[in-house]
Amino acid sequence: xxxxTINGREISVSEGTTVFEAAKELEIEMPTLCYExxxxxxxxxxxxxxxxxxxxxxxxxxxxxxxxNMVVNTNSDYLYRLRRTIVELLLxxxxxxxxxxxxxxDCTLQELAYFYKLRENRFKGETRKHxxxxxxxxxxxxxxxxxxxxxxxxxxxxxxGVNAIDFVNRxxxxxxxxxxxxxxxxEFCGQCVAICPTGALTGKVWAGEGRQKNVKHTETVCGYxxxxxxxxxxxxxxxxxxxxxxxxxxxxxxxxxKGRFGYEFINKNDRLKTPLxxxxxxxxxxxxxxxxxxxxxxSRFNSIxxxxxxxxxxxLASARCTNEENYAFQKFFRAVIxxxxxxxxxxx
Amino acid sequence: MSNDIDGxxxxxxxxxxxxxxxxxxxIIGLRMKQAVKQHETSIIVADPRRINLVDYSQLWLxxxxxxxxALINAxxxxxxxxxxxDENYINERTENYSSFADSITECDPDxxxxxxxxxxxxxxxxxxxxAKAKRGxxxxxxxxxxxxSGTDNVKALANLxxxxxxxxxxxxxxxxxxxxxxxxxxxxxxxxxxxxxxYQPVANDENRQRFEKLWGCQLSSKPGLTxxxxxxxxxxxxxxxxWIMGENPVxxxxxxxxxRKALNKVDFLVVQDIFLTETAxxxxxxxxxxxxxxxxxxxxNTERRVQRVRQAVRPPGSARDDLSIINMVSERINYGQxxxxxxxxxxxxxxxxxxxASGVFNEISTVWPHLAGINYDRLEEAGIQWPCPDTDHPGxxxxxxxxxxxxxxxxxxxxxxxxxxxxxxxxxFILTTGRVLYQYHTGTMTRRSQTIENADSGPFIEINxxxxxxxxxxxxxxxxxxxxxxxxxxxxxxxxKIEAGVxxxxxxxxxxxxxxxxxxxxxxxxxxxxxxxxAVKIESVT
Numbered sequence: 001x002x003x004x005t006i007n008g009r010e011i012s013v014s015e016g017t018t019v020f021e022a023a024k025e026l027e028i029e030m031p032t033l034c035y036e037x038x039x040x041x042x043x044x045x046x047x048x049x050x051x052x053x054x055x056x057x058x059x060x061x062x063x064x065x066x067x068x069n070m071v072v073n074t075n076s077d078y079l080y081r082l083r084r085t086i087v088e089l090l091l092x093x094x095x096x097x098x099x100x101x102x103x104x105x106d107c108t109l110q111e112l113a114y115f116y117k118l119r120e121n122r123f124k125g126e127t128r129k130h131x132x133x134x135x136x137x138x139x140x141x142x143x144x145x146x147x148x149x150x151x152x153x154x155x156x157x158x159x160x161g162v163n164a165i166d167f168v169n170r171x172x173x174x175x176x177x178x179x180x181x182x183x184x185x186x187e188f189c190g191q192c193v194a195i196c197p198t199g200a201l202t203g204k205v206w207a208g209e210g211r212q213k214n215v216k217h218t219e220t221v222c223g224y225x226x227x228x229x230x231x232x233x234x235x236x237x238x239x240x241x242x243x244x245x246x247x248x249x250x251x252x253x254x255x256x257x258k259g260r261f262g263y264e265f266i267n268k269n270d271r272l273k274t275p276l277x278x279x280x281x282x283x284x285x286x287x288x289x290x291x292x293x294x295x296x297x298x299s300r301f302n303s304i305x306x307x308x309x310x311x312x313x314x315x316l317a318s319a320r321c322t323n324e325e326n327y328a329f330q331k332f333f334r335a336v337i338x339x340x341x342x343x344x345x346x347x348x
Numbered sequence: 349m350s351n352d353i354d355g356x357x358x359x360x361x362x363x364x365x366x367x368x369x370x371x372x373x374x375i376i377g378l379r380m381k382q383a384v385k386q387h388e389t390s391i392i393v394a395d396p397r398r399i400n401l402v403d404y405s406q407l408w409l410x411x412x413x414x415x416x417x418a419l420i421n422a423x424x425x426x427x428x429x430x431x432x433x434d435e436n437y438i439n440e441r442t443e444n445y446s447s448f449a450d451s452i453t454e455c456d457p458d459x460x461x462x463x464x465x466x467x468x469x470x471x472x473x474x475x476x477x478x479a480k481a482k483r484g485x486x487x488x489x490x491x492x493x494x495x496x497s498g499t500d501n502v503k504a505l506a507n508l509x510x511x512x513x514x515x516x517x518x519x520x521x522x523x524x525x526x527x528x529x530x531x532x533x534x535x536x537x538x539x540x541x542x543x544x545x546x547y548q549p550v551a552n553d554e555n556r557q558r559f560e561k562l563w564g565c566q567l568s569s570k571p572g573l574t575x576x577x578x579x580x581x582x583x584x585x586x587x588x589x590x591w592i593m594g595e596n597p598v599x600x601x602x603x604x605x606x607x608r609k610a611l612n613k614v615d616f617l618v619v620q621d622i623f624l625t626e627t628a629x630x631x632x633x634x635x636x637x638x639x640x641x642x643x644x645x646x647x648x649n650t651e652r653r654v655q656r657v658r659q660a661v662r663p664p665g666s667a668r669d670d671l672s673i674i675n676m677v678s679e680r681i682n683y684g685q686x687x688x689x690x691x692x693x694x695x696x697x698x699x700x701x702x703x704x705a706s707g708v709f710n711e712i713s714t715v716w717p718h719l720a721g722i723n724y725d726r727l728e729e730a731g732i733q734w735p736c737p738d739t740d741h742p743g744x745x746x747x748x749x750x751x752x753x754x755x756x757x758x759x760x761x762x763x764x765x766x767x768x769x770x771x772x773x774x775x776x777f778i779l780t781t782g783r784v785l786y787q788y789h790t791g792t793m794t795r796r797s798q799t800i801e802n803a804d805s806g807p808f809i810e811i812n813x814x815x816x817x818x819x820x821x822x823x824x825x826x827x828x829x830x831x832x833x834x835x836x837x838x839x840x841x842x843x844x845k846i847e848a849g850v851x852x853x854x855x856x857x858x859x860x861x862x863x864x865x866x867x868x869x870x871x872x873x874x875x876x877x878x879x880x881x882x883a884v885k886i887e888s889v890t
Binding site: 136137138158159160161187188189204205216218219220221222223224225226227228229230233235237238239240249250251254255256257258259261262263264265266268270271272273274275276277278285288290293294295296297298300301302304308310311312313314315316317318319320321322323324325326327328329330331332334335336337338339340341342343344345346347348 | 353354370372373374375376378381382385404493494525526527528529530531532533534535536537538539540541542544545550559563565566567568570571572573574575576578581586587588589590591592593594595597600601615616618621622623624628629631632633634635636637639640641642643644645646647648649650651653654655656657658659660661662664665666667668669670671674675676677678680681705708709711712730731785786788792793794796797798799800802803874875876877879
């Protein structure tokens with residue numbers, strides 16, 4: 001164990017712990033745009049700079065390993081001014097179109113601008129014009145909002161292992177891009193979208209839908225494969241407008257293209273909204289009331305059971321439905337109908 | 349899964365057989381890729397297709413569809429021959445080892461090479477890599493099970509896990525990856541013709557009497573029919589009425605035309621779904637149900653993790669959640685002498701969804717000891733993996749740590765039988781089926797999600813580049829694919845990622861339904877159909 005002092009408070013941490021992580025254990029918050037506990041340390045945004053006794057200049061806490069007897073200060077007027085200037089520099093080359101940005105209210109850069117009260121900018125000047133429209137189906141890429149924190153590049157490499165994007169060009173022309181600056185062509189897991197601290201990467205399917213106001217968040221489980229990823233449904237009234245996933249879930253917040261972007265079916269107009277009955281054999285399915293549907297089911301089930309016995313009836317339950325529904329369904333067939341003809345799609 | 353998803357990162361070797369993990373279980377695939385990067389895990393992929401995971405693997409065994417048991421037996425042969433078995437484990441925790449070892453003396457890698465098409469040297473390497481690892485995990489899906497020898501294939505994999513002492517410890521195990529969000533739960537809940545909830549055999553008097561007492565009614569001791577047996581029973585007129593809740597057998601069943609005829613034949617068909625599916629179109633009554641976003645309850649994922657599902661939006665129109673529908677039908681039906689079921693079947697429409705669902709869950713946790721320690725309060729923060737016998741128990745990340753439910757695990761002698769239908773001069777190609785990344789099962793949900801549909805390129809058949817050249821088929825050409833059961837036309841995808849003589853089709857697409865072609869021959873034990881191997885012929889159309 002290593003013992004160090006941060007802001008006058010002592011803490012012991014295991015070897016390899018960074019100053020940023022040690023501070024976090026003491027619940028000392030520092031601003032950052034590029035730190036991500038699920039990825040390797042990076043030190044790109046320089047916002048987590050701290051003063052360490054014996055080191056002449058501030059260093060980034062996220063890339064500095066804690067050492068024995070280290071004395072760290074995370075807060076001073078000097079650090080405040082440095083950090084504020086860093087954010088000001090980032091904003092000097094940012095569209096500042098928060099009014100119409102999908103990420104407004106959920107944007108780290110916007111929060112920092114608010115925190116440092118950055119309405120005016122001392123570094124006004126030329127801004128980058130990355131107005132190329134990427135035609136890929138999932139990810140809206142607005143590269144003029146990109147702050148080059150590298151989170152998307154790192155998650156694509158370290159987590160997804162796809163390496164679909166990287167830094168291209170130098171200096172003012174630096175940019176994040178797929179090979180040869182073509183349209184993004186990848187697995188579209190959207191981990192980059194989930195991890196982006198600004199509005200540079202958003203889901204195309206989110207566009208124009210609710211952002212923060214009147215958006216309700218519900219913790220639930222994805223309805224596709226058996227991984228059972230935890231998802232947060234963002235809804236406005238009875239409409240699902242976005243899906244995200246929390247970092248502390250068993251899936252670590254990672255999702256796939258279906259889980260993250262494949263929710264439009266829930267809101268789809270051709271959802272069944274009323275019972276349908278085929279009143280004549282060979283006729284069309286026609287809308288009916290629930291009572292009418294129930295009456296028909298009850299009378300037909302009863303008469304078939306009476307005439308042919310319970311084993312003339314069968315039920316197929318569903319791997320789409322909940323445990324409670326499946327339990328009730330098999331209980332219905334066993335206890336009410338009296339047959340074990342109950343199965344589901346485990347074999348398909 | 350005997351083990352958990354988190355343990356994948358600690359496996360020293362991962363054997364993936366019959367699973368295109370990165371496409372069908374992307375988040376588990378992601379863990380496997382991370383294991384390679386961070387733990388230097390070796391991956392062995394056994395799959396007739398060069399799936400994405402091959403890029404991360406040490407070894408790719410491209411076995412012919414339907415030859416899995418031969419491949420696995422040969423691996424076991426090498427492990428025994430080279431004395432790489434875990435002797436202590438075999439002595440202390442298993443039985444029937446010697447009869448099993450005798451049964452595979454002939455199954456050497458050369459024998460397997462003839463059957464599987466995998467070079468004997470690769471089989472040797474795979475066997476040694478797997479056996480020498482401290483922690484070896486086996487991962488499989490329907491590529492192993494959807495065969496007439498599906499049960500044997502799984503038993504063969506169990507032999508491999510037992511030989512190497514890989515069942516009952518962290519970062520190892522025998523891990524079927526469940527294909528659907530709650531297929532584990534539906535099985536757990538007793539939606540199986542031979543089991544009451546919690547895998548308690550219905551034919552066992554003691555089990556049945558316990559449930560009769562709990563439910564206050566008489567129960568039938570006669571095991572029911574599996575879904576695959578129901579189809580012929582409908583055609584024979586033995587089954588007259590069917591209630592299908594949230595399934596689309598017209599698309600998902602092998603020999604789908606057969607399934608359609610059967611459902612057309614029954615006197616009365618009720619289909620409960622969220623869309624007018626291909627199956628619902630045949631129904632006499634269609635009931636509008638709720639999607640997962642519109643209900644309260646629990647799902648159980650592939651690692652046995654019971655997790656809360658919560659209502660985010662209301663169902664559209666007058667659609668109702670499935671539990672309410674079942675309750676309302678139940679309470680309207682008289683049974684026995686006008687009894688009403690004591691639990692769970694009251695008309696609860698005025699109750700909040702959550703109270704209704706938690707009430708049913710509480711009943712489940714009283715009937716199945718593995719869930720006894722789980723309740724909605726405990727699930728509030730995070731899911732719990734069963735078995736969880738009491739409310740202080742944290743759940744179980746991996747099974748069989750100290751013993752097996754049957755005491756010692758038993759080796760099974762498996763003789764390779766091969767698929768029911770093999771290519772011949774009339775139908776010279778093997779067709780195997782599966783999923784693609786963007787689509788899900790019969791496409792009821794994904795194909796209505798426009799963003800997903802825009803990204804997907806639609807139906808296709810993968811044909812080996814040499815076969816295509818011989819048949820004069822170019823990439824993108826429309827071809828007619830015929831089997832003894834049906835025909836479909838769709839674009840060819842000419843590729844070197846599949847072996848000569850083998851073709852692949854995803855089964856999501858109604859406009860080119862792979863399951864019109866597939867074989868509905870069944871495994872004799874568990875009645876799973878052989879959707880993964882059938883014989884087809886291919887004709888160029890353009």
